[in-house]
Amino acid sequence: MIEIKDLNFSYKKHPVFRSISIDFAPNNIYGLLGENGVGKTTLLKLICGLQSPKAGSCTVNGIASFPRLPETLSEIYFISEDFAIPKGTPISHFKRLLPFYPKADLSLFKSLCEEFEVENNRPLSKMSYGQQKKALIASAIALRTRVLLLDEPTNGLDIPSKTLFRQIVSRSCNEDTLFIISTHQVKDVENLIDPIIILSNDDVLLKASHREISEKLYFQTATEQNPEALYSEPFPGGYVNVCLNHEGLESQVNIEALFNTTLHHKDTVKQLFHTSFQ
């Protein structure tokens, strides 16, 4: 559905991406991870046409996302991390957008607001940051676009809302839709995001599903550090050791440990998952 091919992008003299290729298929909730400033938000902006590639291409359903054509825009919705608060109430905001999105569903929006405990008749400007975010997430999901780009969606949400967010996103994802969630809060979305994409400076280090990761890496929790581990990090009561999975052992992917392993062993991880990310 989304195809990025040999894409180069830079802000003036600061290069962000150098010839990256990656694609995104429907029925997936992609987790986009990376250190600050590696270009997670920029990638989302490139996908929805807010930025244009310096070279290469970024297409959505075969159409270049920049310039922003209505056909593409009606299939994408983007919630930025530092979103501007729309005027009016959540319901008035949604009703304004409604005519532009052919599959938008007002009753779904109302039920999501109820689920999130957001008063859809209260002015957004008088709501807390978390409430505003929940209202925007509800409207984004109820617009029922095929691509939903969420930048740090769990920031500002309380614990029950994070749980609800995971439930709502996982049930909203179907064979026609895809979510890309850019986040630093991996614990919030640990069981939600799959596949995982890790960006580093100007490159994609890893794009793999949980299954692929656990086939190649073994996440071991032990009381001691494993000397053969690619990476170990302490946690209360022991260590998380990330080892090469030579013996085909089964383990649960620890995204935080995976992320740190990738950053410490960029080349090894890249070679291990040696793919063109397509």
Next chain:
Amino acid sequence: MNNVLNFNRLLKVIRLDALNYTQRFLKTMIIIIIGVLFAGWLIGTKQKANLTGEMRLPYFFICFIIITIIAPETLYGDANDPRKGIRFATLPASALEKTISMVFYCAIVTPILAGIICLITDSILGLLPFGAFKGSFSISYIGESTRLITDLFLQEIFYSCIFIFGIVLFKKRQSIKTIACLIALIILLICIVTPTLFSQYGRKMMIMATGTFSGSEGNIEPVSMVIHYIILALLLVGIYLRVKKQKY
């Protein structure tokens, strides 16, 4: 799907902008007109002069100028903002449809509405049983100078487009920067090109304000007209291209 201009989608954009217009600008416009007239009345009181129909005319011009300058920034100032502009940019409508709606509200709806509000205000003031506001400028002028009103309306479209171009060009303090650029450009043109091309509008305003209008003054030289239309066309193309190519 027609990705350049679709009539139904254009109507949707116009409807959406109408909601923003009534929320953001209608009240501001009324406040400006009442505020300027009140200031005029205060000045008149100090100078012991009544704010009669003829005296009100320059104040309505001031209202028009203020409204023309602030309308684009108030209504679409966020469109260029890296954060707030995302909603405008990602709205599923084409750049042309967004541009048409922008120009429609700033350059057509705003002067018409401002004119209507001025006329209503003028009529209400004229009907008040106080000597201070007697008379009506609309009765004195409008009937005899339809051509001049049309010319002024066209000029208003021209200047509105300059300010719309300013808001798509600059990210912050758009109106002030546009005025600064305009002043610089006018000085440059006065110095380099010919001053006569740009003196028409000012002369007309002066004529109307002082009440010494005569029909022969209403003729605009063809060269000046052509240049105006060429600049207007360039401004419209410029606005469209900026909306289309803007990055966030």
